[in-house]
Every structure is written in structure tokens, then in C-alpha cells.
Amino acid sequence: MASGTSRDVLGRGLGVLGRAIREQPRIFAVAVSGSVLFGAMVVASAFVVGRVVGDVVVPAIERGSVGVSALAIAATALFGLSVLRVVGIFGRRLGAGYMQYRLQADYRRRVTRRYLDLPLSWHHRNATGTLLSNANSDVEAAWQPIAPLPFAVGTLVMLVGAVSSLFFTDWALALVGLAVFPALFALNVAYSRRMAPRQARAQRLRAEVSGIAHESFDGALVVKTMGRESQETARFADRTGQLRDALISVGRLRGIFDPMLETLPSLGTLAVLVVGAYRLRQGAIDVAELVSVAFLFTVLAFPVRAIGWVLAELPRSVAGWDRVSRVLDATGEMPYGEQRLAPTAAPASLTFTDVGFAYEPAEAHLPGAQVLGEVSFTVEPGRTVALVGPTGSGKSTIASLAVRLVDPLAGAVRIDGVDVRQLTADSLAANAALVAQVPFIFDDTIRANVSLDRPGIDDEVVWSALRLAEADGFVAALPDGLDTMVGERGTSLSGGQRQRLTLARALAGRPRLLVLDDATSAVDPRVEAAILAGLRSSATGGPGASILVVAYRRATIALADEVIYLEQGRVLARGTHSTLLATVPGYADLVTAYEQAEVDPESTAQDYDEVAPLPSGLEVDR
Incomplete structure (x- = not known):
């Protein structure tokens, strides 16, 4: 954190607390009421103890006996004050805890909702570990001062009452209080200003450590196969060393200031006893008043620390809030429209009209990389269109545009003649589905992975989708069928099984447009042909779906009604597979190279659908 920011950390931290109070005013009022009640009873207890000592204890010592009535009154008063203090503590702690955890839960939901609203281009510029830290430790840090805040507010009220009582008792003792309390506050301010940059750096390093750990776990296959374990360990150790x-x-710093913050109230108590003894000899005060003031300083030592707790947490709170607000204030969301497609089970049409696209750069001042330029084509209802092109030609980008994971910079993408930017979120999801290049399986049952708890998807629909994806056979052979837990990222399944399961997930929603981004690359070619043939004729019992498929295998390409050949983000040719083979040399060379790679035993691995499951967290991509 910059030095300018550290200087105003107190003001910014109080602003964060003010936001919390405005969002939870009723709960805060309950907590503060309990704290004020506690504080008032502490001040009252000091004077009751003083009167008990002066009116009961001292006379009893002088006479050698104590009156039963006086003792009963003293005990009743002390017991009543204790009960009220317990009530105050209960209200303060219950309200503060409820307020803190409610704010943390609310802002975790806000951050998560914001993640879902922001486009993929924003996610590409932010490390996963950082995003996890924003939703977890940063939210927690932002609202950490809420726990002691009501106590601190009640303590301020208590201090006002205590100083007023001191002036009412004796001006000399009041001056001692006026010297101690401002000194304690100034010490806390100095502490928070020095702590601010340290807490900000620690909070940033927490996110970096989380990011490196996530990369290492997620890329375990690469790390192990490339023999980079020691380098990854050193990279992680370096950053964790910085965090340490x-x-x-x-x-x-806390070790330097905490003893000072603890000692100052005790020094105040000592000063009160010295000054109070002198004033007692002068006859300015009596024993009861001296005991009351000394007892007041003694019991105030702990509550006053609540102010220090709040101020000590403000630097971390500001650092956490800055990181959370960066997400909440991020721009670039993709708002949905209000139009819905007509309810029908017939296959949908997909039209690209002069579509241009460039990915946003990691740094705002750099130009974006042009990926697509003036791309136009149509997928007619019920037809299968294959996208073919060399690496980097824009095939996966077109797949993402078709289901509106990203929006074009120029032109339009339409489903049934309606711009996808005008559709509601549920209408788009109900009509179009994407099966991505890398399958993702949740750590849940087969049933939950296919249905995703979507309404109307019962076991019959799940089995129908599994049959169409050629996955019903291996699912039926699993120990618990649909109730089988598949592990994190589907670790108990082979690569081809994971792909077929994600395909079944898309089919269970009965999409009218299905986009396959190389979604069957790990499946045996004969199984893939059966899947595509089934998709052409039926989508879980419906009249079929229009299919846009990113294809590499010659057998897959040959099944398409039309092939679109891309080079450098532009449509170079379109037609049937046989026509393009005969008329487009670049296409013929590319498809021939694909075919040779498939049949060359030295350049291709064993079919992924037949290999044993990989260890947890490892993926095979192709």
C-alpha cells in the first residue's frame, strides 16, 4: 500500500465500517445497545463498589461487625449490576457475531455473483488463486473489525461517562483520565498507520500463494511429466517465505505496540492511586470516592482495548475491502436482453454475420489480438456444420460466440434470427448448449453431473441423454449406477468417459442448437460416429438438433452436411468435405495431416477411452 494510502487508512477504515453499519443498522443497534448497557453497568459498578467499601466495609472494620441489612442491600446491588452486565455482554456478542458473519456471507455471494456476470475476458486476466482469495480471505478481512466494533462504540460511551464521573468526583483525578485516554487513542492511531502497509502486503501475498498452489495442483500432470517438481516447490517456497x-x-509490530497498549491503562490506575492518596490526605475526597475511581480505571483497562482491536484490524480491513471492491466495481459485464425464443422443439438456426472479435489484452494500454474478421456463415435447422482450420484460426472462439460466452466486437450472432445479446439468460441456456474442449466433472454423482438439479430432468431423461452420448453402458456397469461418486474432476473416469458424460449433461437440457468444441477427441472413432449419427436424428427423444462441431478427425468431418474452412480468423472456403478436398489445397493438406497423425502409431497415443483412470487432479487434453 502506498504511503499516501497508509496515512488515511483510519479514515478509509472508518468508511468501511460505516458501510457495514448502513447495511445492517438493526443488528448493529442491538449489539451497540448491549455494549452501552455493559459500559453503563461497568461505570455504575465502580461507584457501587466504592459506596460498599465506604459505607459497609470500612464501618464494619471500625466497629468489628456488619449490619445484615446493609450487607443484603450491597449484595443485591452488586448482583443486579452483574445480571445487567451479563445481558449486555450477551446482546453485544450475539449482535456483533451475527452482523459480522452475515456481512461476510452476503459479500461472498456478491463477489460470486459478480464473477458470473463478468465476461470470460475478465477472468482470463485474473489468476484463479486471486479470485479464490477475493471471495474468501479478502471478504473475511474486510469485515474482521465488525466483531469488536460494538464493544468499541460502547467503550466510547463508557469513557464519556467515566470522564464525566471523574469530574464530578474530583478535578485532579479527572485530569489523570484526560491524559490517559487521549494518549491511548493516539497510540492506537500511530499503530494502525504503521500496520497498514504491512497488512496490505500480507493480504496480497496470501492471494499469490493461493494462486501458485492452485496452478501447481491444477497442472500436476505437466509438473510431473516434465520433472518440474523441485522448481515448483522452490517457486512455492519463495512466495510462502515472503508471506512468512x-x-x-x-x-x-504488534509485539511492540501491544505491551504499550496494555501498560498505559495500568499506568493510569497507578497515577490515580498516587494522586488519589494525596487528595485523600487533603480531605478533597473520601475513601469511597478513591476506591470508585481506582476500581473504574482497573475495569476500564480491558474494554479500552476494544478500541485498539478495531484500529488494529482497520489496515487489514482496508486491504481486504480494496481487493473485494476491485471485483464488485469491475466493468465489462454482459447484460442479457428481454427477448425469448418461441417455444418449440424444432432445431434452431445459427447465423454469423460479419463477425469480428479480438481478445482483450492483459494490460489495458496494449492492443487486443485480432482473432476473427468478417466471419459469416449459417447453420440451417437440423444440419451439421463442421469447423475446420489450423491451430489459432478461431474455431474455439466461434464456438464461444455461438453460445454467447463472449460478445463480438463487430457484426452479430443470431439464433432463429434473434441477436443472442437480446435474449434472456434462461432462453439462451434452454436453446443452445456448448460441450467444451476440456470436460469438467463435478465431485458428485453421475446423476448430479448430468442433471445439474435442473427442473424437469428426472432419471428417465438422464438415461436417455446417456444413451445418446453412448455413455449408458459404462454408467450401468458402475457399482452404484447413477449414484456413483466420480471424484474431483471425474478422476475415477477415463478421458473418453468424461467427455461422454459432459455431452450427456448438455443433451439432458434438450438443446435445439448443440456446439461441440472438439468434444469427442478422447472417444473411440467408432463411438464418436455413433454419437454424431444419433445427434443428427434425435436429441433425447426430440426431432433433433442443429450441430456446429469443431472437428479434427476425417471421419468426423465427413459426417457433416457442410464444412467451413478457416484460416487466420477468416472463412476461406465452405462446402462439402469432398468438394473442399478437391478444390482447396490448404484444406486437403490439413485434413490429410490429421488423418496421418491418427494412423501413425508413433505419433498418437493409445485411445484415451481405454486407459486407466488418472490420479486425482490430472487431466488428459488433446
């Missing part, structure tokens, strides 16, 4: 040093710096 940052936290030690925080602890060192």
Missing part, C-alpha cells in the same frame, strides 16, 4: 516474512513483520 510479511506476517512476522506484522507480528513484530
